[in-house]
Amino acid sequence: MRVAVFDAYGTLFDVGGALRAAAEAEPEAPWATDWAALARNWRQKQLEITWLRAVAGHHADFAQVTADALDWTLARAGLSDPDLRARLLDLYGRLPPYPEARAAVEAVAARGLPCAILTNATPAMVTGLLDASGLGPLFGEVLTVEEAGVFKPHPSVYALVTAHYGVAPDEVLFASANGWDAAGASGFGFQTAWINREGAPTDRLWAKPWRELSSLRGIAGLIG
Template sequence: MTITTCVFDAYGTLFDVSAAARRAADADPALADIWQPLSEDWRRKQLEYSWLRAITGDHVPFREVTGNALDWAMERHGLTGDALRARLMDLYFVLDAYPEVPAMLDALLAKGLRAAILSNGSPDMLEAAVSSAGIGARLEAVLSVEDVGVFKPARSVYDLVGTRMGCAPEQVLFVSSNGWDAAGAAGYGFRTAWVNRAGLPMDRLAARPHHVLSDLTTISELC
């Protein structure tokens, strides 16, 4: 079946999750030597907390998960202060999009393809990120797990695409920078592309992504 719809994970896929700590370090020399490990720990705990909450059923908005993960990362790196925490959280709402994103979305639209986001992010977080990046007009929908109350890779999250976009799984190319997410979506029935920017090994899971890319530039060629 022909691909009609491209659905993107948001954080780490369209939006650079390291941008918040990096931009904070630009304004605070004290962060110059630690912003990168701080960002890595923040992201790792954010994902771990989302998985654990999906397993236990203790769902909270991704905004809270993100704050909890930041608190852990700041403590690990000996950082304190409400002002710094607030600054980092504010910056997470306006993450930089990767540079190839606007042109890639334009290429999809030029081929008559539909584009959407499917994310763990809270609706207010996603709205802010999409607006800041200036890509809202290129997206048909921005779907949040808050509609089903569980984080990816729960199948009910991937169900949102068919429910909201009216397409069969075989008509969807799902794109994520998270190998586990791309694998989960492949197991669900989507065609999938893993954007492996860091050159990581393939996750050992029941399903595997159909394509592995180093960035988003060639997404339109897969449709």
Template sequence: MPITTCIFDAYGTLFDVAAAARRAAAEPDHAALAERWPALAAAWRARQLQYTWLRAITGAHANFGQVTGEALDWALEAQGLAGDAGLRARLMALYRELDAYPEVPAMLEALKRAGKATAILSNGSPDMLTDAVEAAGIGALLDDLLSVESVGVYKPHPSVYDLVGRRFGCDRSEVLFVSSNGWDAGAAAGYGFVSAWVNRAGDPVDRLPWRPAHVLTDLAGIPHLAEMLA
């Protein structure tokens, strides 16, 4: 079946998760981050994902804002920056307005011109997603922001992917699902979506029971891929 619906993960896919630490490090008040922001950003992201998986497995759900803050607390302590309340507050604020990758607006515009439905499907809470989309100026290019909060469990639980069909009334085979997380793209493929992994770092494919059908280095090729699959 042709692709009618293009669904995007948010954090790391449309939005650069390292942007908060990078921007804070450039501010005079946070000079302590100048040398340490890449390590902080990497640790923050790794713990954030790990905490979502652990909460999903154990049934101990908490919203993504809380999980993001807990992961940041761990990362700050690991970098010897625990106790700097001003830095923590600034990083959490910047996380709500992460930079979109440069190709995102043109890519979404091309999909809309082609008549595709577009949406985010994210671990993010609705308020966080709304803030990020508004800061990036891409709200008019998205038909919906789908959050795991409506099912109370994080990806890759199948009930999260169920939200797409429930919202758009489409068959799984009509969905092009795009994520920068290899595990997410793989799980989406196992669910029945046509999945594309945006592998910006050139990482190996995750050793999971399922593999994404397509691998790209950025999002610029998504409109062409969606048309090819028609």
């Protein structure tokens, strides 16, 4: 293996963090007890929109998609409120990393592999996450779908890695907590670790992940 590539949302950064923080700040809000369901619905709708736009060839960037998904989710819940919307989008821009993320990436780097991020996000969104979390210095490169003009799991997104580093697909260690992203990366030829945080069944797609872990802990141990 010659490079280690990490997905961002759900893998390094906790996508539930925005609603959790909003609920902690406003525990009496009528939606606060339902924050986890709202976070799941927002995430689900956000991913749906990325896939649908990729199928239909109507790309919009991830900032737009994230706001659109939030608008739909809040409307569905009867919570259309400009202040709440603005607060959640702001929190989404500084999602917390998972507790093990820093040490796991450091351990990979200590094995001599350059580390990169490959994400659906816009460059500005990634910069915001890395600045807020302090994880920026761990990554030598941030590759975003904006360079491909289409969302994951389109193969041209995974090809950004092989083109940038001049490596073969099977020289890439790729980590994603998103089963569909792991399938896309595996189908492209990456050595893929699916970070199965929720103990979900393996996705029935066109390729299986190479390895499965319950968190990023242990990722460095996969380097042969």
